[in-house]
Amino acid sequence: MVAGWFTGEGDAFRLLGTRCSACLSVFFPREDGHCRNPGCPGGELEEVPLSRRGRIWSYTDTRYRPPSPYVSDPELPWVPYALIAVELEAERIVVLGQAAAGVTVADLAVGMEVEVVPGVLSEDAETTWTTWKWRPAAGGHGGRRRAAT
Structure with a gap:
């Protein structure tokens, strides 16, 4: 954290x-x-x-293991995840973050409402590294479907 x-x-x-x-x-x-x-x-x-909810401004998926300082276990296989840029309207800023577990690019659309939730970036026997993640908000519809790039 x-x-x-x-x-x-x-x-x-x-x-x-x-x-x-x-x-x-x-x-x-x-x-x-x-x-x-x-x-x-x-x-x-x-x-x-900051606002707990925002709208997807852009998104993509990761297909490679990022370099340090990103924490990942090189002994485990790489699992791709969705990366989401979320516009917080009240603050007029865009915040980047990972999608919550189980959320893929197929579940996302530009303009869709999402909410911030706590998540685990990595953990070992002594430490859990906490981060933020984005998930579709309950009832969070809207936006046009667009292919991720």
Whole structure:
């Protein structure tokens, strides 16, 4: 888990970003040093929970084992997964993340509503690395079906 990137469990799980008090830009991953908006004179950065739901902006599947620092066991066979870019309308940002277990590109469509959920990136006998994942929201329809690229 990356400290300060998310909080909560179950339905209370939320990604955490930061918002600039001067220009109201929202950042994820969080920014603690300065506003990243080049047109902003600079303001205080405050932690804000991000929307739990958004709409698929784009998606694809992974067919290769990514390089370090991605954690994967080279002794196990590689299992492809869907990667989803989700637009959070209220924050006006796009957040990238893996699809939840069992969700494939065949289950996805641009414009479909999805929600963020906790997930396991990797685990061993001593440690479980927690991350966020996206899954179709209950009743989350909409958007046009488009082939993933």
